[in-house]
Amino acid sequence: MLGxxxxxxxxxxxxxxxxxxxxxxxxxxxxxxxxLAQRQGWLSKDLVHLAEVPSNTSSxxxxxxxxxxxxxxxxxxxxxxxAGGVPLTIVLVLDNSAGADMLLARPQxxxxxxxxxxxxxxxxxxxAALMLAKALQKAGLVASDVKQVAVAIGDHVDAWEHxxxxxxxTYEPAASHLLNEGAVRxxxxxxxxxxxxxxxxxRSEALTEEYAEAIRNLVAGHFNTLNFLLQHPKEAxxxxxxxxxxPPDQVLKSYEGIVLxxxxxxxxxxxxxxxxxxxxxxxxxxxxxxxxxIPTEATFTGLVSAAYLPQDK
Numbered sequence: 001m002l003g004x005x006x007x008x009x010x011x012x013x014x015x016x017x018x019x020x021x022x023x024x025x026x027x028x029x030x031x032x033x034x035x036l037a038q039r040q041g042w043l044s045k046d047l048v049h050l051a052e053v054p055s056n057t058s059s060x061x062x063x064x065x066x067x068x069x070x071x072x073x074x075x076x077x078x079x080x081x082x083a084g085g086v087p088l089t090i091v092l093v094l095d096n097s098a099g100a101d102m103l104l105a106r107p108q109x110x111x112x113x114x115x116x117x118x119x120x121x122x123x124x125x126x127x128a129a130l131m132l133a134k135a136l137q138k139a140g141l142v143a144s145d146v147k148q149v150a151v152a153i154g155d156h157v158d159a160w161e162h163x164x165x166x167x168x169x170t171y172e173p174a175a176s177h178l179l180n181e182g183a184v185r186x187x188x189x190x191x192x193x194x195x196x197x198x199x200x201x202x203r204s205e206a207l208t209e210e211y212a213e214a215i216r217n218l219v220a221g222h223f224n225t226l227n228f229l230l231q232h233p234k235e236a237x238x239x240x241x242x243x244x245x246x247p248p249d250q251v252l253k254s255y256e257g258i259v260l261x262x263x264x265x266x267x268x269x270x271x272x273x274x275x276x277x278x279x280x281x282x283x284x285x286x287x288x289x290x291x292x293x294i295p296t297e298a299t300f301t302g303l304v305s306a307a308y309l310p311q312d313k
Contacts (some may be wrong), residue, residue: 018210019136022067023218024053025050025071026219027052027173027243030072032199032240033260034221035145042225044290047213055153056072059073060073063086073198073201075277075284076114076125076126080198080288082298082299083294087203090200093202094199096258096261098190098258099189099190100171101131101188101189102175103135104167109291112138115135115139115186116145121164121170122147123295126287128286130196130293132146133287151168160183194280207305220310223310224236229260237249237252278304281298281300
């Protein structure tokens with residue numbers, strides 16, 4: 001069983017004291033593997049602390065204030081944090097949305113074009129803005145054709161049930177609740193592949209020998225739990241259900257629109273002279289600049305590192 005897997009051993013010859021790292025993360029399928037590893041004792045309690053927060057915005061605040069050394073964020077949020085003076089380096093790609101992010105609408109809205117004049121709930125951030133822009137583009141509409149309503153992910157279901165929105169850019173676990181209430185899917189991230197990516201980002205000053213063991217322990221724990229999910233999906237679903245707020249029989253379905261890159265994929269995305277993630281980074285950065293979400297085009301120096309990935313590809 002996975003619980004018997006050895007934790008990363010102390011590096012031979014080290015004379016420094018390994019430090020415990022604190023990581024902020026919200027509830028999301030791509031982040032859940034880390035939380036499950038922590039709950040099951042598959043992470044070292046002496047090396048890693050996962051702090052659950054209500055939103056990725058809270059994670060950025062925790063990073064900015066120095067409460068945590070790292071966080072699970074979307075790529076656009078990494079750029080926002082870096083633009084705000086928080087130096088971050090991506091050490092792990094957690095997931096790639098391939099249908100998990102979606103535009104849901106009330107049943108009487110039959111097509112994207114029918115969104116004209118409607119109230120669309122949109123969470124703050126480039127991902128939702130990019131999803132909406134691409135959906136409107138496909139419909140032949142522009143931003144002024146719809147009424148954007150700022151709604152945080154935790155309020156999507158409430159805004160829907162109290163008729164404050166006609167449609168919403170959303171994702172799990174809110175998406176399953178809304179679909180169960182009759183919402184229809186008009187657009188999703190499968191139509192804009194390799195665009196919406198979640199990552200583990202660490203403050204650059206924490207990329208030191210003192211934190212190296214902790215970061216490697218967390219990354220290894222993520223991949224060990226990914227293997228557990230692939231080998232024992234029903235058992236894993238049962239262990240994740242309560243934390244994700246979903247019935248056990250809906251947990252695996254909620255992962256259907258999510259790609260969880262393995263070690264080999266992470267090397268492709270983060271390693272080499274020009275890591276594959278850079279293509280997505282340039283696309284997202286350009287959109288954020290054009291949309292005035294960040295003041296200038298993002299810098300890419302020190303953006304990614306493959307140094308903490310397991311050696312066995």
